[in-house]
Amino acid sequence: MGSQQCPLPLHRYYAFDEAFVREVLGKKLSKGTKKDLDDISTKTGITLKSCRRQEGTLLGHIYPVKSKFDNFKRVFKVVEEMRGSLVDNIQQHFLLSDRLARDYAAIVFFANNRFETGKKKLQYLSFGDFAFCAELMIQNWTLGAVDSQVDDMDMDLDKEFLQDLKELKVLVADKDLLDLHKR
Numbered sequence: 001m002g003s004q005q006c007p008l009p010l011h012r013y014y015a016f017d018e019a020f021v022r023e024v025l026g027k028k029l030s031k032g033t034k035k036d037l038d039d040i041s042t043k044t045g046i047t048l049k050s051c052r053r054q055e056g057t058l059l060g061h062i063y064p065v066k067s068k069f070d071n072f073k074r075v076f077k078v079v080e081e082m083r084g085s086l087v088d089n090i091q092q093h094f095l096l097s098d099r100l101a102r103d104y105a106a107i108v109f110f111a112n113n114r115f116e117t118g119k120k121k122l123q124y125l126s127f128g129d130f131a132f133c134a135e136l137m138i139q140n141w142t143l144g145a146v147d148s149q150v151d152d153m154d155m156d157l158d159k160e161f162l163q164d165l166k167e168l169k170v171l172v173a174d175k176d177l178l179d180l181h182k183r
Protein backbone atom coordinates (compact mmCIF):
# COMPACT_ATOMS: atom_id res chain seq x y z
CA MET A 1 0.00 0.00 0.00
CA GLY A 2 1.40 3.42 -0.94
CA SER A 3 2.08 6.07 1.68
CA GLN A 4 -0.77 8.20 0.32
CA GLN A 5 -3.38 5.44 0.56
CA CYS A 6 -5.41 4.58 3.61
CA PRO A 7 -8.26 2.08 3.61
CA LEU A 8 -11.50 4.04 3.97
CA PRO A 9 -12.66 2.22 7.14
CA LEU A 10 -9.31 2.94 8.83
CA HIS A 11 -9.41 6.55 7.70
CA ARG A 12 -12.91 6.97 9.14
CA TYR A 13 -11.89 5.25 12.36
CA TYR A 14 -8.89 7.53 12.93
CA ALA A 15 -10.28 10.73 11.39
CA PHE A 16 -11.06 13.51 13.85
CA ASP A 17 -12.72 16.90 14.05
CA GLU A 18 -10.10 19.67 14.12
CA ALA A 19 -12.14 21.76 16.58
CA PHE A 20 -12.11 18.82 18.99
CA VAL A 21 -8.39 18.10 18.64
CA ARG A 22 -7.63 21.81 19.03
CA GLU A 23 -9.18 21.62 22.51
CA VAL A 24 -7.19 18.58 23.65
CA LEU A 25 -3.94 19.54 21.91
CA GLY A 26 -1.04 19.78 24.33
CA LYS A 27 -2.94 18.20 27.20
CA LYS A 28 -1.88 15.02 28.90
CA LEU A 29 -3.71 12.10 27.32
CA SER A 30 -5.08 10.82 30.62
CA LYS A 31 -8.31 9.99 32.42
CA GLY A 32 -8.36 13.53 33.83
CA THR A 33 -8.52 15.04 30.36
CA LYS A 34 -11.02 12.39 29.30
CA LYS A 35 -13.29 13.59 32.11
CA ASP A 36 -13.20 17.07 30.52
CA LEU A 37 -14.84 15.77 27.34
CA ASP A 38 -18.22 17.11 28.56
CA ASP A 39 -16.81 20.65 28.62
CA ILE A 40 -15.04 20.16 25.29
CA SER A 41 -18.28 18.91 23.76
CA THR A 42 -20.13 22.01 24.95
CA LYS A 43 -17.38 24.37 23.80
CA THR A 44 -16.96 22.87 20.32
CA GLY A 45 -20.56 21.95 19.64
CA ILE A 46 -19.49 18.39 18.89
CA THR A 47 -21.80 15.87 20.49
CA LEU A 48 -20.38 13.91 23.36
CA LYS A 49 -21.32 10.77 21.48
CA SER A 50 -18.86 11.83 18.78
CA CYS A 51 -16.20 12.58 21.36
CA ARG A 52 -16.68 9.36 23.33
CA ARG A 53 -18.25 6.44 21.49
CA GLN A 54 -19.88 5.80 18.18
CA GLU A 55 -21.06 2.60 16.62
CA GLY A 56 -19.22 1.98 13.41
CA THR A 57 -18.08 -0.61 10.95
CA LEU A 58 -14.44 -1.56 10.65
CA LEU A 59 -13.38 -4.03 7.99
CA GLY A 60 -16.94 -5.32 7.64
CA HIS A 61 -17.51 -5.95 11.36
CA ILE A 62 -19.70 -3.91 13.64
CA TYR A 63 -17.24 -2.60 16.15
CA PRO A 64 -17.63 -0.15 19.01
CA VAL A 65 -15.49 2.69 17.75
CA LYS A 66 -13.52 4.11 20.65
CA SER A 67 -13.48 7.83 21.15
CA LYS A 68 -11.24 10.04 19.13
CA PHE A 69 -9.50 10.81 22.39
CA ASP A 70 -8.83 7.09 22.89
CA ASN A 71 -7.40 6.95 19.37
CA PHE A 72 -4.94 9.74 20.24
CA LYS A 73 -3.99 7.92 23.43
CA ARG A 74 -3.59 4.57 21.62
CA VAL A 75 -1.31 6.04 18.95
CA PHE A 76 0.72 7.87 21.61
CA LYS A 77 1.23 4.68 23.67
CA VAL A 78 2.33 2.64 20.65
CA VAL A 79 4.90 5.12 19.32
CA GLU A 80 6.14 6.83 22.50
CA GLU A 81 9.24 4.63 22.91
CA MET A 82 9.93 3.89 19.25
CA ARG A 83 13.03 5.08 17.52
CA GLY A 84 13.01 6.72 14.12
CA SER A 85 10.56 8.92 12.29
CA LEU A 86 7.35 9.56 14.20
CA VAL A 87 5.32 9.88 10.99
CA ASP A 88 6.80 6.67 9.54
CA ASN A 89 6.15 4.77 12.77
CA ILE A 90 2.52 5.91 12.82
CA GLN A 91 2.05 5.05 9.15
CA GLN A 92 3.58 1.60 9.54
CA HIS A 93 1.69 0.62 12.70
CA PHE A 94 -1.71 2.14 11.93
CA LEU A 95 -1.70 2.09 8.09
CA LEU A 96 -2.72 5.74 7.92
CA SER A 97 -2.32 8.09 4.97
CA ASP A 98 0.63 10.44 4.98
CA ARG A 99 -1.56 13.45 5.91
CA LEU A 100 -3.37 11.67 8.74
CA ALA A 101 -0.08 10.23 10.06
CA ARG A 102 1.41 13.75 10.07
CA ASP A 103 -1.61 15.06 11.98
CA TYR A 104 -1.30 12.28 14.56
CA ALA A 105 2.45 12.97 14.79
CA ALA A 106 1.63 16.59 15.69
CA ILE A 107 -0.87 15.46 18.35
CA VAL A 108 1.66 13.02 19.83
CA PHE A 109 4.46 15.60 19.71
CA PHE A 110 2.40 18.25 21.52
CA ALA A 111 1.10 15.74 24.08
CA ASN A 112 4.63 14.50 24.79
CA ASN A 113 6.14 17.97 25.18
CA ARG A 114 3.11 19.50 26.90
CA PHE A 115 3.08 22.72 24.94
CA GLU A 116 0.55 25.15 26.38
CA THR A 117 -1.64 25.54 23.32
CA GLY A 118 -4.71 26.65 25.28
CA LYS A 119 -3.43 30.10 26.19
CA LYS A 120 -5.72 32.99 25.30
CA LYS A 121 -3.16 34.57 22.95
CA LEU A 122 -3.07 31.34 20.92
CA GLN A 123 -6.81 30.78 20.56
CA TYR A 124 -6.93 32.17 17.02
CA LEU A 125 -4.57 29.44 15.80
CA SER A 126 -6.12 26.37 14.20
CA PHE A 127 -5.02 22.77 14.56
CA GLY A 128 -3.52 23.09 11.07
CA ASP A 129 -1.33 25.97 12.29
CA PHE A 130 -0.09 23.89 15.22
CA ALA A 131 0.41 20.80 13.02
CA PHE A 132 2.58 22.89 10.67
CA CYS A 133 4.66 24.15 13.63
CA ALA A 134 4.99 20.63 15.03
CA GLU A 135 6.26 19.35 11.70
CA LEU A 136 8.93 22.07 11.60
CA MET A 137 9.95 21.47 15.22
CA ILE A 138 10.19 17.72 14.61
CA GLN A 139 12.33 18.30 11.50
CA ASN A 140 14.64 20.85 13.11
CA TRP A 141 14.64 20.68 16.91
CA THR A 142 14.28 17.06 18.00
CA LEU A 143 17.17 14.82 18.96
CA GLY A 144 17.11 12.98 15.64
CA ALA A 145 17.12 16.26 13.69
CA VAL A 146 19.98 17.81 15.68
CA ASP A 147 22.33 14.81 15.65
CA SER A 148 22.23 12.56 12.61
CA GLN A 149 24.18 9.94 14.61
CA VAL A 150 21.30 9.65 17.04
CA ASP A 151 18.64 7.24 15.87
CA ASP A 152 16.15 8.60 18.35
CA MET A 153 12.48 9.27 18.10
CA ASP A 154 11.11 12.54 16.82
CA MET A 155 9.22 13.25 20.04
CA ASP A 156 11.99 14.53 22.31
CA LEU A 157 13.40 18.01 21.92
CA ASP A 158 17.16 18.39 22.13
CA LYS A 159 18.11 19.15 25.78
CA GLU A 160 20.93 21.55 24.83
CA PHE A 161 18.56 23.45 22.58
CA LEU A 162 16.01 23.74 25.40
CA GLN A 163 18.73 25.03 27.74
CA ASP A 164 19.77 27.60 25.12
CA LEU A 165 16.14 28.75 24.87
CA LYS A 166 15.96 29.20 28.66
CA GLU A 167 19.13 31.30 28.59
CA LEU A 168 17.79 33.32 25.67
CA LYS A 169 14.56 33.96 27.57
CA VAL A 170 16.55 35.51 30.42
CA LEU A 171 18.36 37.78 27.97
CA VAL A 172 15.16 38.82 26.19
CA ALA A 173 13.48 39.56 29.52
CA ASP A 174 16.21 42.11 30.34
CA LYS A 175 14.90 45.34 28.76
CA ASP A 176 18.32 47.03 28.73
CA LEU A 177 19.93 44.12 26.87
CA LEU A 178 17.03 43.98 24.46
CA ASP A 179 17.31 47.70 23.72
CA LEU A 180 21.07 47.35 23.23
CA HIS A 181 20.48 44.55 20.74
CA LYS A 182 17.91 46.60 18.79
CA ARG A 183 20.51 49.31 18.04
